[in-house]
């Protein structure tokens with residue numbers, strides 16, 4: 001929300017960040033389901049008078065915004081995806097409050113996973129996994145909608161089938177060309193769904209939750225290749241593109257995907273001194289793991305007919 005006041009441009013929004021909520025659903029057969037969400041909400045509304053005239057009459061108190069998260073969590077009697085929860089919150093804020101023209105809802109789901117004991121799924125036991133399911137939803141009063149989902153912290157590594165050759169060489173270049181190295185990254189993925197209004201989102205329960213798992217599987221499978229032979233990666237850039245292309249090729253309800261894949265280097269270890277020129281001589285075996293500095297490699301891939 002922007003406005004011109006005193007010859008100045010004032011842009012503003014308000015909301016509540018990092019509202020944490022846990023929700024359990026207990027099936028009659030004794031099986032429990034659990035999610036933990038960290039919710040950040042931004043409301044777009046004309047609150048300029050609060051900034052310049054000490055008039056708070058258009059403000060939804062951020063405390064009320066926080067309380068709403070708990071009320072809506074209580075009202076969800078059935079298990080639902082983090083995206084559907086975000087859309088429900090956005091719908092509420094834009095329809096319940098006259099001044100609110102749009103709501104931006106970001107949620108990070110903590111990766112609680114059902115434990116297995118002796119191979120059997122536990123009815124009410126969960127342990128923390130690693131990568132996180134995230135979403136950002138923008139809902140407008142008109143009912144128009146943007147849904148973005150993503151993965152954060154998907155750490156993957158291959159001990160071979162990776163190289164890097166043919167890059168620019170100049171007087172500052174020390175890096176040798178190689179067809180044998182470790183490649184490791186922590187994938188951050190973010191993809192956009194094509195649904196443009198609340199009425200066009202699929203009614204299938206847990207649709208977004210299933211799609212999240214599908215996308216994660218395609219990303220992981222493409223990174224690693226088949227279990228026996230793997231797949232050769234000529235660069236992180238090439239692997240990133242293959243991963244993005246696989247997702248867009250497989251899921252027609254995804255219009256674009258952004259991938260961030262830092263190159264987490266594993267440096268060869270060679271140790272020597274004057275007496276012993278090769279105490280440790282690197283033979284693709286002993287590495288110095290580093291995450292600082294790291295290569296930063298990111299790209300967005302969209303269908304050309306997409307609106308993004």
Ligand SMILES: O=c1[nH]c(=O)c2[nH]c(=O)[nH]c2[nH]1
Pocket residue numbers: 163164175234235236237263295
């Ligand atoms: O896959 C890679 N891409 C790069 O752009 C790059 N740069 C670098 O030093 N090593 C690598 N590896």
